[in-house]
Amino acid sequence: MSIHVPEEGWFQAPTGAERTWIGLALAWCLVMSLMMPYWHFKGKQNSTGESYTVTPEAFSKRVDQFVKTNQVGEVNGMPLVEPSPGGDAYLRGSMWTWYPALKLKAGQTYRLHVSSTDLQHGFSLQPMNMNFHVLPGYDHVLTITPTMKGEYTILCNEFCGVGHHLMTGKIVVE
Amino acid sequence: MSTAAVIEDLAGALPPAPPVGNHAGAVRTCDTTGLPVCLVAEKFIQLNAVVAVVALLAGGVAALLIALTRWPAVHLLDAVWYYRLVTFHGLNMLIFWILFMEVAILYFAGTVLLNSRLFSGKLAWAAFALMLAGTLLVDIEILRGKADVMMTSYVPLRASSNFYLGIILVAVGTLIGVGNFFGTVYIAKRDHTYSGSVPLVVFGAIAAAVIAVVTLLHGAVVMIPTWLWSLDLVATVDPGWYRLVWWGLGHQSQQVNVCAMVAVWYLLATITTGAKPLNQAVCRAAFVLYILFINIASAHHLLVDPGVGASWKIWNTSYGMYLAVLASMIHGFTVPASVEVALRKKGHDRGLFGWLAAAPWKNPAFSGFFLSLLIFGFIGGITGVTLGTQQINILAHNTLRIPGHFHATVVGGTTLAFMALTYYVVPLIFRREFPLRWLARAQPWVFGIGITIVSLGMSLAGSYGVPRRHWDSELTGAQFTYGFGSGANVMLGVLGMGAILAVTGLLIYIGLTVAAVFFGRRIEGRAMTPW
Structure with a gap:
């Protein structure tokens, strides 16, 4: 339970659906973080901040x-x-x-x-x-x-x- | 499944002989949960919660007045009072209501969940007195018309020196409160009041407190020179520097809110459904990601600023590859998943969403928490990540899309979660029953639906380019005329109508809470009536 001290051995790698979700979310985060610089150069719509x-x-x-x-x-x-x-x-x-x-x-x-x-x-x-x-x-x-x-x-x-x-x-x- | 059963589960799940606390007598055992309640902490939880609710009321009245001013067909206030009350609304809601609640939550997590006494009653008094004095000073200065500077108080716009002093007092008071929490965690560890690792909710509270310290230090760095400038002791404060450091306060404080809100989600998921996190290591790692990557994200407020370059903006606004966003996406999975697992175990196993239909919806703490999760995740989170990209920010900077976003995060998310928490704080800490329970069951829906409509009205009006913090979007009397068109006006009307609904929900919440605290049936010596 979230309000009680965790059971012994709680420090475990994620498994199953949770592991899949974290993988998908991380992949999506990486896509997003590449899109912003990519579109800065490709889209040419942004100020360089001069x-x-x-x-x-x-x-x-x-x-x-x-x-x-x-x-x-x-x-x-x-x-x-x-x-x-x-x-x-x-x-x-x-x-x-x-x-x-x-x-x-x-x-x-x-x-x-x-x-x-x-x-x-x-x-x-x-x-x-x-x-x-x-x-x-x-x-x-x-x-x-x-x-x-x-x-x-x-x-x-x-x-x-x-x-x-x-x-x-x-x-x-x- | 009745809530009574859940509460009994909780009592049953306690370790059979909990380690001895360090309370030295100043403790009672909760008649409902069996948890040990430090009597000193209890008093300060009550004091902080009461001031929080008063600030919420003040901010709520202002919310209604300014929303009805943005509605072109109503256009209620004059320009002076519109800008004044936007400032008033922002500070009371975003700073005072939330900070007082958070200090109360820290005191709760540090003492009750760790079976410890509060580190220092004197420090708690000092924190409370400073925060209250600062709050009063700020509010008085605003209402006197000495601080029409918005919550952000961007220099060289200038308020009276007492306004900045008030903010500094609130920040110092909060810092002392956070220090008192860390002291409590320390003595609990030292006195072995619990065994093993701290509970997940306490871990979330610690993460929130760590971010709060970094946040408040930013506040000191920016506000002290600004205060000296308002006293003419410092010649100038650079406006670009101010924005950079101020957002280290302004944005990070929202991440304190996110952290505290997620901790409350875990707490309420457990209390209302008996949910248990699938994997505590995952949940805790996600809190650590907040601590590590949240700070740099405050750069997204500067995406269209001069003075900082494009690569700096891109790296920082991506939160260092969106790793703080990853944390929210993890919590957004683990919290509802833990509820699903708990409810399926209790036999609600029909179909894909049978467990959700069977959830304890008539418990306002559950409906409030779950609506908070949905509004924060699907509206607040998605708009936030969208507006924080360099490309889209050009279209959104300082338009109503920005408040459209944060009314879904900090109001639909954090405020609604804190309201939901109140449905247990009053019976368990104030030991009074809520009257009119049917109205309490409806409250999270009225507020949640209202604030969702507000957020959509703002976001859509903002997508037409309607500015935020702007008295007259019809530009009557301006040198060059411009109309945003009927679509924008309709959306401003939607914003006004949503605000009426949301403020109604807010007033129901305050009315019920005040009625319960002062006139509710006492429940000392027995368990609370289950929701």
Whole structure:
């Protein structure tokens, strides 16, 4: 019984159905543990986690410079900025906006730098439903190739104060 | 088979002349099981269980209010109180209810099952006082609006310094309680109060306690600098470092829960059906796997974080080749298998599942334990392993799929198992009968079905991308509008309706427990009425 001291000689190798089950479970665990790295390389859908240290002030400066150089319009009062294909794009999360709006070309690859200048934020791209964590002090570089044209909304999905649910941004893919 | 017969079996199965305990008089023999109950431990089991249930009530009321806010058609609270009560709900449920129950379980396992006295009544008082003071401090700070930071309190989001101090007090108190448990195990061994190896349930409790120590040390490493930062004594706390170490607390504490829950499964399987583990070496090895491989799994919270690289993420989130998952898969086999063998031996041998149909379903401790096993295994475990892969985590990070997962593990699993345990704790430790036994028989079903619906509503809404901890998924007034669509709204409604059912089950549980403890028929001097 589980609540009494075990009988003498309890230390035995498993037998029968129990042994079979442990074997099957272990095999399945090994399959799963190989699948994750395999699909990281084969699926090419995952970030490598590339990131750099950056102060909020320095990052803010880069964002402002990026907007100044590449702005092509405005949406809902937010600058619409088009980075050069293959180049760097910047996105700043702060209470409670994603700045600026981005205009990207389908099929082109960009290095998207995302960081925060105040609290932690959650970059949540809808309706694609792709989610990345954004930390102040960390320049999170996502290498992205948009494949579908359309308008995408960025939400914040890490709590960042009472206006958290109002924090949105825009990416337009043409 | 009646439960009375099982209880008699237990008494009969005791060694004929148990080794002499070390109680020095402060002991009584349980009238139902024949087990020796240390009177000092009994008092602290009662105290800790009472505070646990009060925390559960507070967290449960908050649960209903925030779930009704997530339901778009109801949208009950304003934004400030929604975020405040999410913080309140998380801490009361995930930390206070569970930790107080676990300390009670440790005291029980260390004394009653090892035929020992509690190591120190003074330490037990110190642990209890610190934990209670910390709990009150945290709850007061949250309700005063000084700590709207969520349970995770990610820096540089800042709460009042008393909030962090409260968490530190709870952690230190728990650490003292765990130390008292280890002291008890030590004196039991020293005084030869039992012979041979410790019982399996005690082994599980020791595994939980070992993980708890590692967990609480992570908590100290992250919370002390954060507390000093909130006092302006430290300039900054790196947010990436905070997340890395905090999850060594946040995730591992859930593995303490898993360990304690599995120990309770073995306990209740034995008490309710007379089940005996097929192979104790296998069960114990599985607990050891938890100790060895659980810690690194906390990395799966950082799968889409900057600052840590892909190979680090992949190795750690696979728990080192899923060996901790293997442990759960072993327990998921051995627990029901032991019940099956016990029931077949009693003659319930018809067909493949005849034993299950003949199980003591009218015993709420059995139905609660078995539903806990099913919900944890089939919903909590599977979603957990799925969300913990690098590929799928991109789709799920910080969406409602995450709470959809852990409401199946820590609520449908751990909380339901602890509720089931209460149906024996009250008669055997408080020595009072439950009133309204038909309602007690229904309670695990109401709660279990309710929380399953909550989990499904959350998971499915989350699969549309609906964020967790988010006041308004319709984004009214935001700079850019976006709608998750009617499917997501339906699922948020399902979440709300499930929450009403689950909280009803929770209130029935609390109502029955309070009624039994304060007004239930006394059962001193005789065995409890079998369920």
